[in-house]
Amino acid sequence: MYRNAPAPPHAHYFFPALTTFTLGHRHRVTFFVYAANGIAGDGHVHRFQGTTDLDAEHFHRITGYTGPAIPLESGAHFHWIQAEAEEEPFQFREGYYKTVLTIPRHSHRFAGPTGTGIGYFPEGW
Numbered sequence: 001m002y003r004n005a006p007a008p009p010h011a012h013y014f015f016p017a018l019t020t021f022t023l024g025h026r027h028r029v030t031f032f033v034y035a036a037n038g039i040a041g042d043g044h045v046h047r048f049q050g051t052t053d054l055d056a057e058h059f060h061r062i063t064g065y066t067g068p069a070i071p072l073e074s075g076a077h078f079h080w081i082q083a084e085a086e087e088e089p090f091q092f093r094e095g096y097y098k099t100v101l102t103i104p105r106h107s108h109r110f111a112g113p114t115g116t117g118i119g120y121f122p123e124g125w
Contacts (some may be wrong), residue, residue: 007037008121012046012066012114014081019052019108027052027059027085029110033066035119040077043068052085052108058100060085060107066114076116084109 016030031050038044049063063086066079087105090097 007039007042007044009035009037010117010119011035012079012117014048014114015112017110017112019085019110022106022108023056023104025056027055027108029053029062029085031062033079033114038069040069040071040075045069046079046114048081051090056103058089058091058103060087060089062086062110072116078116079114080111081114082109082111 012033014029014031014033016028019027019029029050029052031048033046033048036044036046045068046066047064048066049061052060052062062083064081064083066081069077069079071077085108087107089100089103089105091100092098
């Protein structure tokens with residue numbers, strides 16, 4: 001299908017994962033990765049960025065890259081993500097993101113699989 005065409009752009013959903021337990025709390029992480037061109041066997045990666053959910057009155061920024069594409073027997077693929085949230089705790093106050101100075105800087109790790117690719121054009125487009 002894609003022999004002479006560029007690999008199709010697509011994204012992936014990162015299923016909800018819990019971060020490591022630090023300073024008496026953890027965060028939930030869920031997001032979509034940025035679209036990238038690729039197929040199951042080419043080793044492509046995706047960039048991601050976002051925030052954790054709010055817990056213990058703060059959240060953290062997350063950024064990084066997925067691992068390379070992991071092929072499935074069906075011809076689809078997924079990616080493994082292993083990352084660490086940034087140390088700076090934030091709150092959304094008065095219409096702005098503000099660093100929380102009353103909470104020590106700390107980090108949380110998280111890991112898990114993405115779903116299979118989404119957003120492909122229908123065959124024949």
